[in-house]
Amino acid sequence: MALDLEVNGKRVSVDADAATPLLWVLRDDLKLTGTKFGCGAAQCGACTVHVDGEAVRSCVLPIAAAVGRKVTTIEGLSSAVGKALSQAWIEEDVPQCGWCQTGQIMSAAVLVAEKATPSDADIDACMSGNVCRCATYVRIRRAIHSAAAIAKGGGR
Amino acid sequence: MSGRTLERRDLLRASAAVGGGLLVAFWFPASAEANSLALPKDFVPNAFVRIAPDGAVTVIINKAEMGQGVCTSLSMLVAEELDADWRRVGFEFAPVDPVYAHPGFGIQMTGGSTSIGGMFEPLRKAGAAARAMLVQAAAKRWNVDASECRTEKSTVTHTASGHSATYGELADAAAELEAPKDAPLKDPKDFRLIGRSTKRLDTVAKIAGTATFGLDVSVPGMLTAVVAHPPVFGGKAKRVDSAAALRVAGVVKVVEVPSGVAVVARGFWAAKLGRDALEIEWDDGANAGLSSEKLRADYAALSRTKGLTARHDGDPDGAFAAAKQVLEADYELPYLAHCPMEPLNCVVDLRTDSCEIWAGTQFQTVDHAAACAVAGLKPEQVKLHTTFLGGGFGRRANPASDYIVEAVAIAKQTGAPIKLVWTRTDDLRGGYYRPMWHSRIRAALAANGALAGWAHTIVGQSFIVGTPFEPFIIHDGIDGTSVEGSADTPYAIPAVHVDLHTTQVGVPTLWWRSVGHSHTAFVVETFLDEVAHALGEDALALRRRLLAKEPRHLAVLERAAGAAQWGTPLPAGRARGLAVHGSFNSFVATVLEVSLEHGRPRVHKAWTAIDCGRIVNPDGIVAQLEGAVGFGLTAALYSEITLRDGCVEQSNFHDYPMLRINEMPDVEVILVGSHEPSSGVGEPGVPPVAPALCNALFALTKKRIRRLPIRREDLTA
Numbered sequence: 001m002a003l004d005l006e007v008n009g010k011r012v013s014v015d016a017d018a019a020t021p022l023l024w025v026l027r028d029d030l031k032l033t034g035t036k037f038g039c040g041a042a043q044c045g046a047c048t049v050h051v052d053g054e055a056v057r058s059c060v061l062p063i064a065a066a067v068g069r070k071v072t073t074i075e076g077l078s079s080a081v082g083k084a085l086s087q088a089w090i091e092e093d094v095p096q097c098g099w100c101q102t103g104q105i106m107s108a109a110v111l112v113a114e115k116a117t118p119s120d121a122d123i124d125a126c127m128s129g130n131v132c133r134c135a136t137y138v139r140i141r142r143a144i145h146s147a148a149a150i151a152k153g154g155g156r
Numbered sequence: 157m158s159g160r161t162l163e164r165r166d167l168l169r170a171s172a173a174v175g176g177g178l179l180v181a182f183w184f185p186a187s188a189e190a191n192s193l194a195l196p197k198d199f200v201p202n203a204f205v206r207i208a209p210d211g212a213v214t215v216i217i218n219k220a221e222m223g224q225g226v227c228t229s230l231s232m233l234v235a236e237e238l239d240a241d242w243r244r245v246g247f248e249f250a251p252v253d254p255v256y257a258h259p260g261f262g263i264q265m266t267g268g269s270t271s272i273g274g275m276f277e278p279l280r281k282a283g284a285a286a287r288a289m290l291v292q293a294a295a296k297r298w299n300v301d302a303s304e305c306r307t308e309k310s311t312v313t314h315t316a317s318g319h320s321a322t323y324g325e326l327a328d329a330a331a332e333l334e335a336p337k338d339a340p341l342k343d344p345k346d347f348r349l350i351g352r353s354t355k356r357l358d359t360v361a362k363i364a365g366t367a368t369f370g371l372d373v374s375v376p377g378m379l380t381a382v383v384a385h386p387p388v389f390g391g392k393a394k395r396v397d398s399a400a401a402l403r404v405a406g407v408v409k410v411v412e413v414p415s416g417v418a419v420v421a422r423g424f425w426a427a428k429l430g431r432d433a434l435e436i437e438w439d440d441g442a443n444a445g446l447s448s449e450k451l452r453a454d455y456a457a458l459s460r461t462k463g464l465t466a467r468h469d470g471d472p473d474g475a476f477a478a479a480k481q482v483l484e485a486d487y488e489l490p491y492l493a494h495c496p497m498e499p500l501n502c503v504v505d506l507r508t509d510s511c512e513i514w515a516g517t518q519f520q521t522v523d524h525a526a527a528c529a530v531a532g533l534k535p536e537q538v539k540l541h542t543t544f545l546g547g548g549f550g551r552r553a554n555p556a557s558d559y560i561v562e563a564v565a566i567a568k569q570t571g572a573p574i575k576l577v578w579t580r581t582d583d584l585r586g587g588y589y590r591p592m593w594h595s596r597i598r599a600a601l602a603a604n605g606a607l608a609g610w611a612h613t614i615v616g617q618s619f620i621v622g623t624p625f626e627p628f629i630i631h632d633g634i635d636g637t638s639v640e641g642s643a644d645t646p647y648a649i650p651a652v653h654v655d656l657h658t659t660q661v662g663v664p665t666l667w668w669r670s671v672g673h674s675h676t677a678f679v680v681e682t683f684l685d686e687v688a689h690a691l692g693e694d695a696l697a698l699r700r701r702l703l704a705k706e707p708r709h710l711a712v713l714e715r716a717a718g719a720a721q722w723g724t725p726l727p728a729g730r731a732r733g734l735a736v737h738g739s740f741n742s743f744v745a746t747v748l749e750v751s752l753e754h755g756r757p758r759v760h761k762a763w764t765a766i767d768c769g770r771i772v773n774p775d776g777i778v779a780q781l782e783g784a785v786g787f788g789l790t791a792a793l794y795s796e797i798t799l800r801d802g803c804v805e806q807s808n809f810h811d812y813p814m815l816r817i818n819e820m821p822d823v824e825v826i827l828v829g830s831h832e833p834s835s836g837v838g839e840p841g842v843p844p845v846a847p848a849l850c851n852a853l854f855a856l857t858k859k860r861i862r863r864l865p866i867r868r869e870d871l872t873a
Contacts (some may be wrong), residue, residue, distance in 0.1 A: 016425075024424050024425040027424070033372035033374075035365070036497075037371065037498075038497050038498075038499070039580045039808055040579055041808050041809070041810070044814075073365070074363075074364065075365055090355070090360060095358070097496070097498070097544075097545060097548075098363075098544065099546030101363050102362075102364075127817045130817070131497065131809060132814075133497045134497075135782065135786020135820060136779070137815075138782045138823050141817065
């Protein structure tokens, strides 16, 4: 069936079964491959996107549930917080294999947008749903603290 | 991958002699290539570097980038000798060609933590040759002596005449020159880039989501394939009812391949639903009865018998007969999945007389040959593009090329390009695990307090038998990867016996980050702690004594222990553990500080010191060592693949958990500089982690942990 979505500020129409997870519509239909597949069961966070500003595991969100809501993927993360995270991620040289990193950043973007100065405990709580097999966690933590500082300095 | 590389490669293919399925190593000198191509815009002095008229320097990476940072560190080697402006340096992955073969193994591959060590000279030479040609082109243009020219930041300068030209401006002229036979290399004291922390070249693409991994590849008309694999290794489909699967919207076809039953559909989700709807009766075959519990018992029994001798020093029998005290212990380690974050996948565009493949692979030559065989095509008809790898850890270096073979086999029956996608469950249940191991180990303590004898019996599978690596690695029946880290133990013990039972079990196994060291270091380093405890000696003091003639082990040991303030008091409920281990020609010592929280280990901090010879990219090494701590802790705390009735029990991250950010300790990495040749970095950080953890836990609980992953009952009195 034809479903109308708003992805990264653009209205798109996709022909998909209503139960299809958002992840596969993004990747297979819209070719937005920055959102990654890791587990298909909301256990690893590689597929994290924003739906109406909330971090959502797109591998388990039926596409029907995204209709009428604003979907943002890594390709559309253009907020000041998103830019601060990119800058911090580059400064800390966070990624190794890189597969999980877009999901990490999408989770971190919600955290930093909600908490101007996230504590280590905030980071633990918000980021423990995102697995990194390369275990870049030390740098993810540093980059989040640093991005929060950048975002504040930049006058959000 | 740019079209240009492929064109050059096609040129090679067409011109190089082809025989016996192997391409003859051959590379056109730049001038010949220039004459052969209509518009030679770029300067291509050799197979590893290309300079465009706009000054862009492209380094051709003949290794898999799976997180270890080779696209940056290998580019640094070329750029150093080239005196390239680092801001203009980029990279692309090499096509499959003998010129890109591993200097030691003779095939194009990434493994054994050998990328920097193996390519240190060849890539510097490639950069130096290119530089020499650019200088020569400039000297010719200015009519000056080349020896009076100097280079810096992609510019040739002749101070006396005031001339200067960028590499881009010189590219065309340099392309007309013959490559020098042996351009001189820099004295290491003149390095400007090697040894300096350099930002990764792939970070920006990876965080923007634009880096292309195998799973991100898309070709026009492509369909997605998901495969139902037999639930038991070696099983076969006896009867397949695909009617329901074919009724799923988007499902195009169901095809049987040797490895299972594939559902081919428009997109992953339809393919997955189609697979769910398949009705298959399996013939489980010979492995239907496999069970971890049975294997554990079998291995334990075998460890009581004599295996093939891997090392025999002195008189171990005499040492044990004369011992005042004999310590003995059994260690058990499970099958482990590599579990790269990007599940296995492969894109195949198979035509009548050609085939293009895109895959994240560590094993280009092997995968290419396997694809040719399945496709029934000649080597020059098959192009394999290496993408970024969303993790490898050895899984994507498979002598059986399992996911490549499967994808080509499906494509053969499909009539359209296909993308094979494995789910996480397929990955965890797909075999090729780190083998399960049993160790029986004994130590003879003499009356004078000396560690007089040591005997270690190892039981487990070989993943080398039957592969082309056999002649390199198996000697006198001993698979070197089974006993490495034990048979070559550096501890000064007068009598040592190490023997091996190589088992045959129907579970496919493979190298897993740090290979044999992943089990031997755990056994040796925790058992040595038992020896220290029995002797009433400090763990560091005992190692110092037994490693007195091993300066590189000692140096990392001292640095890690020093940084961790080994021996100083800790708050109640905290303890430290220590381990040191050499692997892949590097040396790592790790100290962990731990406590128990809610009955589970909590690692607060790790100090890890590495001597990996000459350092190329310091921050890259730090990153690998940080990651190795997390990787090692995951295995020690959580990882185990178990079998019941022939089936793997684990299916996703809920039962094959990974360490999470809230469990990750702070890590302090200490780089111990040395002038030895550059050696491994990706793997050597892993082996000391589990023993350091268990040694620390013993200090807390007085209970020895001899089986991984750690069980809650191992921590309570």
